[in-house]
Amino acid sequence: MKLFNKKNKQYTQVFRLFTEETWILNAKNFNKNISLLFVGKKNEVFIETTKESITYYIGLGKENLQNFEFQQNALKFSQTQKKNIQTVPTLLIADFINEKQFEEFTKGLLLGTYSYPFDKTHPLWNQSFELHFGNLSQKKLDKISSKINAFCDGQTACMDWLNKPANLKKPEIFSAYLKNLAKKNQLKYTVFNRKKCEELGLGAFLSVNQGSAYDAAFTILEYKTTEKNAKTFGLVGKCVLFDTGGVSLKNSDNMHYMKSDMGGATAVLGALIYASQMKLPVNITAILPITDNAISEKAYLPSDVITAYNGKTIEVLNTDAEGRMTLADGLSYLSKNYKTDILIDIATLTGSSVRMFGDTCGAMFSNNDELKNLLVKTGDKTNQRLWNLPLWEIWMDDFRSDVADFKNISMKPIGDCIIAAKFLEQFIGNHPNWAHLDIAGVAFGNVGYAKEKAATGFGVQLLADLIENYH
Numbered sequence: 001m002k003l004f005n006k007k008n009k010q011y012t013q014v015f016r017l018f019t020e021e022t023w024i025l026n027a028k029n030f031n032k033n034i035s036l037l038f039v040g041k042k043n044e045v046f047i048e049t050t051k052e053s054i055t056y057y058i059g060l061g062k063e064n065l066q067n068f069e070f071q072q073n074a075l076k077f078s079q080t081q082k083k084n085i086q087t088v089p090t091l092l093i094a095d096f097i098n099e100k101q102f103e104e105f106t107k108g109l110l111l112g113t114y115s116y117p118f119d120k121t122h123p124l125w126n127q128s129f130e131l132h133f134g135n136l137s138q139k140k141l142d143k144i145s146s147k148i149n150a151f152c153d154g155q156t157a158c159m160d161w162l163n164k165p166a167n168l169k170k171p172e173i174f175s176a177y178l179k180n181l182a183k184k185n186q187l188k189y190t191v192f193n194r195k196k197c198e199e200l201g202l203g204a205f206l207s208v209n210q211g212s213a214y215d216a217a218f219t220i221l222e223y224k225t226t227e228k229n230a231k232t233f234g235l236v237g238k239c240v241l242f243d244t245g246g247v248s249l250k251n252s253d254n255m256h257y258m259k260s261d262m263g264g265a266t267a268v269l270g271a272l273i274y275a276s277q278m279k280l281p282v283n284i285t286a287i288l289p290i291t292d293n294a295i296s297e298k299a300y301l302p303s304d305v306i307t308a309y310n311g312k313t314i315e316v317l318n319t320d321a322e323g324r325m326t327l328a329d330g331l332s333y334l335s336k337n338y339k340t341d342i343l344i345d346i347a348t349l350t351g352s353s354v355r356m357f358g359d360t361c362g363a364m365f366s367n368n369d370e371l372k373n374l375l376v377k378t379g380d381k382t383n384q385r386l387w388n389l390p391l392w393e394i395w396m397d398d399f400r401s402d403v404a405d406f407k408n409i410s411m412k413p414i415g416d417c418i419i420a421a422k423f424l425e426q427f428i429g430n431h432p433n434w435a436h437l438d439i440a441g442v443a444f445g446n447v448g449y450a451k452e453k454a455a456t457g458f459g460v461q462l463l464a465d466l467i468e469n470y471h
Helices: 020-029 032-037 067-081 099-111 138-163 171-184 194-200 203-209 252-260 263-278 323-337 351-357 369-382 393-399 416-425 460-469
Strands: 002-004 013-018 045-049 054-059 090-093 130-132 188-192 217-223 232-237 239-243 283-293 305-307 313-315 342-347 362-366 386-388 434-438
Touching (some): 013 020, 067 099, 171 217, 188 194, 203 305, 232 323
Parallel strands (some): 342 434
């Protein structure tokens, strides 16, 4: 998609945006038949055709829309009309929207045409598609275009990798992709195989990997700016490519959805793509502990005691609590070996968070009030919402072990997402500015582009906006 300041006199395709209020003010200027069939309600579309052109009247709903609602409306429109939209210069008429609202609307136009596997040959992704908007200068449109392209590249990468079936994202396949991505985007790429992980003492991560037929790939991606005194973000994304539950086997009815258990990693990946393509003035160190959680004669067992990277010992009570094992080593390795201003881990971690919030928001935990408030604000801004939960010391009693420092779960049938967060806090090396995001209910679910559950892209906009605007 290319963006242009309005200059052509004739357009064969037009998108006209209206809120209910702006339609009331302008309806008299249009055919009366349109007024009978269109009132500007949210997600309402009326199509007017002539010999010369086709015009889409797009309803946005009530006025005073938040910016993300422009993206939502455009996404719904392009999802429903993607087979009809033509690859021709297209005029957008919406005199009442500002620069940010236009950016969000255009993002939605692109994202609404996503389907798996993603294909850039669709008209809106095709470079021959032009969207003309006369309210902004060409310089501003060029800047917006760069942001949209970078964001959509990150979002589609996130969704595509989460949607891939298990046999198409084996560790060596995903690692090859990351290596090529690092080269393309000038990222430093480091990977530790099983032997190197053993030398380093990444025991918690290796305990999950030991049942796998595939080598470990504890992966570090680093983006560095040339700006002096730039903030540094440490990101750890859960990257279990497929989760059987291990010996503590999951129920088979919905196990096919466990290809989604790398949702934290794909959110980090999408944000990293955006930051590197936009050359944001920040530093990012991202750790993706890549493995699957498989069953074999070598798989770790309930009652095993594991020594993590930071020297803490963990009694395994449930092998399906593998995400916190891999994240524990990711967090402790990052906190020990890198200096970061902000440390965030993000994961499709617990069924507890799903039962608590469904697909409404992610569960958030933080030891820093400023970061906590910023994440809530950013979640509201991007419509990738988070709700804060406590990290009270009283929860420590629920996972203390008789034979190790910690148990990897509590035996109580309550509050597991809180137990998991409190467990992970023991591996951050006393980092003063840490947050844990449990996105199990929001990363993979009902979407407009697929009949079954699929990737939502949750986390990419949240992290990208946080990184871009943190001061």
